Amino acid sequence: MPYCAAFFMMFTVLVLASALAPVPAQAFPSPFAEGSSQKSAKAAKPAHFNVGPRPARWCGWWMRTQKGGGPELNLARNWAKWGRPAGGPRVGAVVVWSHHVGMITGRTKDGQWIVKSGNDDGRVREQPRSVAGAVFRVG
Numbered sequence: 001m002p003y004c005a006a007f008f009m010m011f012t013v014l015v016l017a018s019a020l021a022p023v024p025a026q027a028f029p030s031p032f033a034e035g036s037s038q039k040s041a042k043a044a045k046p047a048h049f050n051v052g053p054r055p056a057r058w059c060g061w062w063m064r065t066q067k068g069g070g071p072e073l074n075l076a077r078n079w080a081k082w083g084r085p086a087g088g089p090r091v092g093a094v095v096v097w098s099h100h101v102g103m104i105t106g107r108t109k110d111g112q113w114i115v116k117s118g119n120d121d122g123r124v125r126e127q128p129r130s131v132a133g134a135v136f137r138v139g
Helices: 002-019 059-067 076-081
Strands: 094-096 101-107 113-120 123-129 135-138
Touching: 059 076, 059 101, 059 113, 076 094, 076 135
Parallel strands: none
Antiparallel strands: 094 101, 094 135, 101 113, 113 123
16 A cells, blocks of 8 residues: 555656646856856946947947947047046046057056956956056046
8 A cells, every 4th residue: 555655646746747837947148158258256247337239349348338438439449538537547547548448446566557458358357457658537
């Protein structure tokens, strides 16, 4: 009799399980997708602004996710006209080179400026950079 009860229980579980509609697993986009090799969850935080699809050269586009602005700011050099002059490098300033744009986030002990930018070696990266010849803007 105990075998019969166990069989009946197993049969009931199988019937109930087959009656449930299968739910497909949901895939969530990886923050490391599209050729990026971000190393921290901090770099993968959601964008503050809806700026449309990411172009191939995307440092200006990434800066738009941080500061806002129209699609003309996808082009790095156009950030040189954004906001107002910062009067030199400082934390929080947007730093603009002819083909790249980033945001100054700090300074190293030896005086180099730390810049966070998109499309820096294919990812969002924060690192000390030379700001020689750059333009500095604040919003």
